[in-house]
Amino acid sequence: MEPRMATIDTAEADFFGALAGDWWDPNGSSAMLHRINPVRLGYIRDALLAKGGDARARHLLAGTTALDVGCGAGLLAEPLARMGAAVTGIDAAPENIAAAQAHAATGGLTVTYRAAPVEVLAREGATFDLVTCMEVVEHVADRPTFLSALRTLTAKTGMLIMSTPNRTALSYATLIVGAERIARTIPRGAHDWHKFVTPGELTAELAAAGFVVTGTRGLTWRPGTGFVLGRDTSINYYLTAVPA
Numbered sequence: 001m002e003p004r005m006a007t008i009d010t011a012e013a014d015f016f017g018a019l020a021g022d023w024w025d026p027n028g029s030s031a032m033l034h035r036i037n038p039v040r041l042g043y044i045r046d047a048l049l050a051k052g053g054d055a056r057a058r059h060l061l062a063g064t065t066a067l068d069v070g071c072g073a074g075l076l077a078e079p080l081a082r083m084g085a086a087v088t089g090i091d092a093a094p095e096n097i098a099a100a101q102a103h104a105a106t107g108g109l110t111v112t113y114r115a116a117p118v119e120v121l122a123r124e125g126a127t128f129d130l131v132t133c134m135e136v137v138e139h140v141a142d143r144p145t146f147l148s149a150l151r152t153l154t155a156k157t158g159m160l161i162m163s164t165p166n167r168t169a170l171s172y173a174t175l176i177v178g179a180e181r182i183a184r185t186i187p188r189g190a191h192d193w194h195k196f197v198t199p200g201e202l203t204a205e206l207a208a209a210g211f212v213v214t215g216t217r218g219l220t221w222r223p224g225t226g227f228v229l230g231r232d233t234s235i236n237y238y239l240t241a242v243p244a
């Protein structure tokens with residue numbers, strides 16, 4: 001494990017590292033992420049196409065570099081690699097990185113995984129065409145420093161895609177009470193509602209870090225359909241930003 005830095009909340013990293021063993025089990029502790037992942041990939045694809053990507057391309061990310069921040073066991077990093085990107089995944093929990101490396105090896109995928117904070121990569125000077133940061137910003141210890149590092153890591157012509165819960169009464173009722181305490185579809189204790197960030201707050205903080213937000217979509221559950229993207233950002237939302 002590379003040095004822990006200001007953005008890493010040790011308790012959060014330890015909590016999610018303890019879940020590494022069943023991360024790839026669609027019925028395990030990360031079941032909700034498995035259900036959301038197709039929506040994530042759809043949002044990423046739409047953002048790439050809006051930026052000029054070729055809808056006919058078999059490998060939409062061919063010839064590009066991608067960084068998945070807070071990659072867990074590789075649930076998003078692996079599909080990005082299959083889309084043609086040279087992918088690096090970083091996570092604060094070494095247990096997650098070990099699980100990610102093992103799973104990629106069984107599938108014959110080449111993904112570079114590191115148990116490292118964003119500050120380490122930012123200091124090294126690497127930049128990426130696509131930076132993804134899904135359900136992570138609500139877990140970091142120092143958000144301004146974290147976002148500044150993301151800006152350093154995003155190439156001048158690159159793009160940042162994030163998702164995170166909104167801080168509303170509805171998100172508390174849905175995610176904390178409903179999903180964690182009652183339905184147990186999310187591990188209890190996975191979230192601290194007070195660390196949730198509103199779209200307005202995140203947009204302003206991204207601007208301070210040197211980004212311009214170019215798109216925002218909400219994530220909701222539709223009975224009979226599942227998770228869908230739309231205008232309602234009251235529970236969870238996706239956001240695209242580019243360097244200013």
